[in-house]
């Protein structure tokens with residue numbers, strides 16, 4: 817019987833973004849747009865299961 821090694825989710829979150837539905841890490845960016853407070857809104861689609869995720873990113877820099 818083969819044992820499947822599960823991803824360490826905490827580690828994956830530190831490494832970067834992943835699909836919340838299946839855990840896949842290849843997410844295609846559908847669009848990026850500016851939002852209030854120098855934030856970026858990114859719409860992403862999982863290449864594995866097709867789930868769509870919206871992320872908000874803050875521009876790095878001075879407060």
Ligand SMILES: [Zn+2]
Pocket residue numbers: 835836837838839840862863864865866867
């Ligand atoms: Zn997925």
